Amino acid sequence: MSEIIEKVIGLFRDFIDNSTNPNLVIHGMMLVLIVFLLTKRPFKPRHSDKLSKKEEEELIAEWKPITLAPKMSNYQKLNEEDDIVITGSTTTTSTIEGHDKPLINLARSNYLGFIGNKEIAQVAEQTVRKYGVGSCGPRGFYGTIDVHLQLEKKTAQFMKAPEAVLYSSGYATVSSAIPSFAKIGDIIIADRGINQTIQVGLALSRSKLFYFNHNDMADLERILKETAFHSKDEIVRKFVIVEGLYYNYGDLSPLPQIIKLKEQYKFRIVLEESHSVGVLGSTGRGIVEHYGLNNKDVDILCASYGNAFSSGGGFCCGQKEVVYHQRLNGVAYVFSASLPPFLATSAEKAIDLLDQNPKLLDSLHQNTNQFYQGLNKIQGLKVTSLPLSPVIHLQLDQSKQSKSRQENEELLEKIVREALKHDLLLTRAKYVENEKFLPPPSIRVCVNCELSKDQITKSIQIIKDCCEVVFSNNKL
Amino acid sequence: MSNLEDKDIENDFGFVRIIFLYISYGLVILNGKIADFICKLRGQRYLNTPEGYAPLFVEFEYFYQLRMFGRLKHAWDRPICSLPGAWIDVMERSNKHYSERLELTGTTKYCLNLGSYNYLGFAQNSGPVAEKVIDGIKKYGVYSGSTSVEVGFTNAQKQLESTISRFVGKEDAMVFEMGFATNSGSLPALIGKGGLIISDALNHASLATGCKNTGCKVKVFRHNDPKHLEEIIRESIIQGQPKTHRPWTMILIIIEGIYSMEGEVASLPEILAIKKKYNCYLYIDEAHSIGALGKTGRGICDHYQIDPKNIDILMGTFTKSFGSIGGYIAGDKTLIDYLRTTTYGSVYANSMSPVCAIQSLEALRVIMGEDGTNTGKEKLKQLHDNSNYFREKLNEAGFVILGNRDSPVIPLMLYSPNKLSSFSRLCLERNIAVVVVGYPATPLSSPRTRFCISASHTKEDLDWALEQIEEVGIRLNLKAASINYKKPIKN
Numbered sequence: 001m002s003e004i005i006e007k008v009i010g011l012f013r014d015f016i017d018n019s020t021n022p023n024l025v026i027h028g029m030m031l032v033l034i035v036f037l038l039t040k041r042p043f044k045p046r047h048s049d050k051l052s053k054k055e056e057e058e059l060i061a062e063w064k065p066i067t068l069a070p071k072m073s074n075y076q077k078l079n080e081e082d083d084i085v086i087t088g089s090t091t092t093t094s095t096i097e098g099h100d101k102p103l104i105n106l107a108r109s110n111y112l113g114f115i116g117n118k119e120i121a122q123v124a125e126q127t128v129r130k131y132g133v134g135s136c137g138p139r140g141f142y143g144t145i146d147v148h149l150q151l152e153k154k155t156a157q158f159m160k161a162p163e164a165v166l167y168s169s170g171y172a173t174v175s176s177a178i179p180s181f182a183k184i185g186d187i188i189i190a191d192r193g194i195n196q197t198i199q200v201g202l203a204l205s206r207s208k209l210f211y212f213n214h215n216d217m218a219d220l221e222r223i224l225k226e227t228a229f230h231s232k233d234e235i236v237r238k239f240v241i242v243e244g245l246y247y248n249y250g251d252l253s254p255l256p257q258i259i260k261l262k263e264q265y266k267f268r269i270v271l272e273e274s275h276s277v278g279v280l281g282s283t284g285r286g287i288v289e290h291y292g293l294n295n296k297d298v299d300i301l302c303a304s305y306g307n308a309f310s311s312g313g314g315f316c317c318g319q320k321e322v323v324y325h326q327r328l329n330g331v332a333y334v335f336s337a338s339l340p341p342f343l344a345t346s347a348e349k350a351i352d353l354l355d356q357n358p359k360l361l362d363s364l365h366q367n368t369n370q371f372y373q374g375l376n377k378i379q380g381l382k383v384t385s386l387p388l389s390p391v392i393h394l395q396l397d398q399s400k401q402s403k404s405r406q407e408n409e410e411l412l413e414k415i416v417r418e419a420l421k422h423d424l425l426l427t428r429a430k431y432v433e434n435e436k437f438l439p440p441p442s443i444r445v446c447v448n449c450e451l452s453k454d455q456i457t458k459s460i461q462i463i464k465d466c467c468e469v470v471f472s473n474n475k476l
Numbered sequence: 477m478s479n480l481e482d483k484d485i486e487n488d489f490g491f492v493r494i495i496f497l498y499i500s501y502g503l504v505i506l507n508g509k510i511a512d513f514i515c516k517l518r519g520q521r522y523l524n525t526p527e528g529y530a531p532l533f534v535e536f537e538y539f540y541q542l543r544m545f546g547r548l549k550h551a552w553d554r555p556i557c558s559l560p561g562a563w564i565d566v567m568e569r570s571n572k573h574y575s576e577r578l579e580l581t582g583t584t585k586y587c588l589n590l591g592s593y594n595y596l597g598f599a600q601n602s603g604p605v606a607e608k609v610i611d612g613i614k615k616y617g618v619y620s621g622s623t624s625v626e627v628g629f630t631n632a633q634k635q636l637e638s639t640i641s642r643f644v645g646k647e648d649a650m651v652f653e654m655g656f657a658t659n660s661g662s663l664p665a666l667i668g669k670g671g672l673i674i675s676d677a678l679n680h681a682s683l684a685t686g687c688k689n690t691g692c693k694v695k696v697f698r699h700n701d702p703k704h705l706e707e708i709i710r711e712s713i714i715q716g717q718p719k720t721h722r723p724w725t726m727i728l729i730i731i732e733g734i735y736s737m738e739g740e741v742a743s744l745p746e747i748l749a750i751k752k753k754y755n756c757y758l759y760i761d762e763a764h765s766i767g768a769l770g771k772t773g774r775g776i777c778d779h780y781q782i783d784p785k786n787i788d789i790l791m792g793t794f795t796k797s798f799g800s801i802g803g804y805i806a807g808d809k810t811l812i813d814y815l816r817t818t819t820y821g822s823v824y825a826n827s828m829s830p831v832c833a834i835q836s837l838e839a840l841r842v843i844m845g846e847d848g849t850n851t852g853k854e855k856l857k858q859l860h861d862n863s864n865y866f867r868e869k870l871n872e873a874g875f876v877i878l879g880n881r882d883s884p885v886i887p888l889m890l891y892s893p894n895k896l897s898s899f900s901r902l903c904l905e906r907n908i909a910v911v912v913v914g915y916p917a918t919p920l921s922s923p924r925t926r927f928c929i930s931a932s933h934t935k936e937d938l939d940w941a942l943e944q945i946e947e948v949g950i951r952l953n954l955k956a957a958s959i960n961y962k963k964p965i966k967n
């Protein structure tokens with residue numbers, strides 16, 4: 001190409017040298033050059049690059065999707081295998097399909113023994129006789145029933161917050177409340193120990209995410225220092241997200257220190273209290289009461305009624321504006337049917353029962369303590385949760401652990417199965433495999449305040465015996 | 477009935493009116509800004525953001541809440557103190573000024589309920605279903621307190637799963653505590669990185685949330701427009717993933733059975749043909765169509781006489797026709813088994829309350845005629861008769877109505893946000909409880925009211941309601957003729 005151009009230029013030079021009016025020729029040459037460059041347009045794809053109809057059809061015919069249901073991994077198979085079907089429940093026991101005798105149920109989060117509570121059942125029955133079961137509409141469209149308003153009021157009173165808003169499932173509460181405030185461009189700093197429900201909320205917010213090591217305040221402060229940079233000219237919204245009592249670990253978040261940091265670094269605290277309301281504090285008001293803090297320091301508090309209060313739904317409480325904002329922007333609040341009335345009255349009754357009888361908490365703590373002491377002595381298992389947590393995580397001891405996570409899970413599953421034979425219902429803590437920070441394998445024991453001393457002693461003995469059986473079999 | 481099947485009504489209405497619409501929005505905003513300014517001068521602020529903190533939400537959101545939504549808020553969130561059946565007790569509220577909250581006055585108003593999703597009239601507090609429910613409370617307590625993969629799986633749930641899968645005609649099904657979470661929690665387990673979701677423009681927020689949660693590319697096709705869907709699919713397969721041009725791992729089309737704001741039935745046969753031609757997967761949200769559409773109530777497949785085997789995933793909720801709460805996903809057995817351990821809804825959310833499971837199960841058995849009575853059949857017939865009667869009468873009266881025949885969701889176009897508020901108030905004055913919807917649930921220019929017809933409405937109820945609506949319609953100038961509405965030319 002360049003040779004040709006050189007030749008052409010050479011020819012022109014000759015022509016100009018011999019010509020009488022060189023100016024005209026130079027202009028003419030420029031013109032030719034410009035026209036040549038214009039026609040070239042090197043960045044536009046040639047017409048022939050475009051696919052022909054036939055090629056398009058070929059591409060389309062060639063394309064094959066992967067299957068919708070991939071092969072299950074071993075971990076998923078393990079989680080799926082034991083199909084325990086509950087056929088009836090009382091406050092402490094459950095009956096399951098294929099097993100004649102009732103089992104002591106240590107697998108559900110029924111901390112105050114309200115599942116199967118007679119008074120609650122009575123209230124639920126009365127509500128069904130008045131309102132039916134479903135509410136048949138979202139809150140905006142005649143799905144607001146007076147019992148919802150009463151429950152919101154009662155919850156706000158109980159939590160000593162100005163107001164509360166109801167969601168119709170505990171799962172949807174935090175995963176909808178977070179993205180209603182945190183948006184693109186905001187900063188979220190979360191504990192690595194948070195459960196997946198909160199992770200969903202974080203992902204939906206599209207905010208900038210930072211994680212600090214579980215309960216590590218120095219790490220939190222490091223991140224706060226780093227992110228302080230972001231907010232030089234304009235103040236960026238910043239949220240720190242922690243759980244009251246970590247379901248995945250059975251320990252408490254150091255809220256007093258976080259509030260101290262808050263004064264310095266000016267962020268908002270989102271507190272997930274699903275497993276600490278009705279459990280911690282002298283009257284069950286959660287971690288804020290436990291530490292004797294001021295409610296005002298927690299900006300957004302989310303929790304589920306599904307654990308201590310053994311009913312459906314969840315709530316979020318905070319200042320008036322925080323609550324009202326969610327009534328227009330909480331997607332799961334606006335676009336989903338409201339909580340069935342009988343679950344609302346059941347939750348309300350449960351709060352009443354706790355308020356009337358705070359002794360329930362004493363027996364919960366005593367039971368927790370008894371379990372903690374007993375389970376700690378079992379050879380081969382270690383208790384990793386705190387002594388005051390009714391969520392007890394039993395992990396394999398160093399001596400029994402193998403390198404592979406799957407083997408550990410299988411070993412724990414064997415203990416669970418063995419316990420089933422002795423009328424004790426246990427469960428491993430199950431997770432979705434691709435969770436961001438998968439907690440270590442464990443058996444999760446949930447304490448219930450209604451359990452008698454004998455039942456607890458028996459349960460501990462069963463777990464101990466089962467461990468011995470399983471571990472000795474495992475050696476062979 | 478030519479305008480029944482029309483889709484572009486919004487676009488067919490006068491240009492001048494659109495201008496007036498925007499002027500009226502402009503006036504409201506201006507008025508609000510002036511009010512804000514006066515408040516500022518007086519030193520009042522809506523939210524006191526502490527020193528050093530960023531405000532919790534952007535200023536426009538305050539403004540919208542207080543000055544715009546605030547004026548109309550009486551039309552929503554009306555509390556009731558009765559069963560959400562055919563007639564309800566609406567609790568009256570009032571406030572002195574729009575910027576204050578509405579307080580209950582303590583009085584109630586007995587109203588005809590044209591708002592609740594009680595399609596088959598299973599919002600009942602007595603009768604065989606309610607008795608079974610109450611037995612269930614005694615047997616199980618009110619809640620499970622655990623997830624489906626751990627120990628929250630009850631026998632009631634097991635039966636419900638097998639019955640619903642039989643009902644919709646799929647191999648297996650699983651149920652969740654909440655319809656919203658069924659969508660938002662299951663989509664991430666269905667499709668992951670490298671996948672493409674093609675979603676209808678008017679899909680429900682729960683589907684949008686689920687899509688957002690998957691982290692994969694989401695494309696949107698024009699509402700119920702198979703041609704546009706096909707264009708997007710062709711283009712996507714040919715171009716592959718953005719940047720890398722790798723082929724997509726899978727393409728999932730997401731549509732709804734009946735669109736809740738349009739009352740329109742999805743064009744399933746055309747979409748199904750496209751799905752087959754291009755090897756895509758199809759996910760149908762039947763929240764409003766299950767139990768309501770089709771001779772036997774089996775939803776959109778029943779309506780079009782299509783074999784459900786052709787559809788990969790059928791999703792629905794128990795909130796509407798079944799008078800309960802919760803949702804299901806039905807599909808092939810391998811798929812459901814896989815989902816059981818991978819969806820957030822079954823691993824992290826507590827399982828469905830056994831009591832709600834029993835309500836859904838018993839309602840389902842009635843619909844299927846497995847309770848040994850004809851009640852289900854009668855309810856279905858009543859629902860279809862009611863819906864078609866109401867739709868035809870409104871149409872004859874000259875209102876602009878959206879949606880298809882047989883759909884129990886009947887939107888009536890109001891076109892202006894002022895009318896939205898007045899329509900709702902005037903109806904309430906006449907003891908009719910209606911739902912009105914505006915932006916952001918619908919496009920800015922097409923606020924509407926939405927009637928949800930139930931099998932528990934009697935013909936007298938409907939006739940009386942039609943009379944009242946006619947009067948309100950005349951007063952608000954809602955007739956097609958009076959708003960210069962051109963009937964679309966059918967092609």
Ligand SMILES: Cc1ncc(COP(=O)(O)O)c(C=O)c1O
Pocket residue numbers: 320321324541542546549553575576577578579
């Ligand atoms: C400005 C404003 N308007 C209205 C409300 C509440 O309105 P409603 O009673 O309709 O929920 C609030 C509640 O916080 C509010 O702050």
Ligand SMILES: Cc1ncc(COP(=O)(O)O)c(C=O)c1O
Pocket residue numbers: 335336337654655656657659680682732736761763764793794795801802803
């Ligand atoms: C299409 C669609 N999907 C899902 C849902 C959510 O269902 P639920 O109200 O049971 O949470 C709705 C509710 O309005 C809906 O219309």
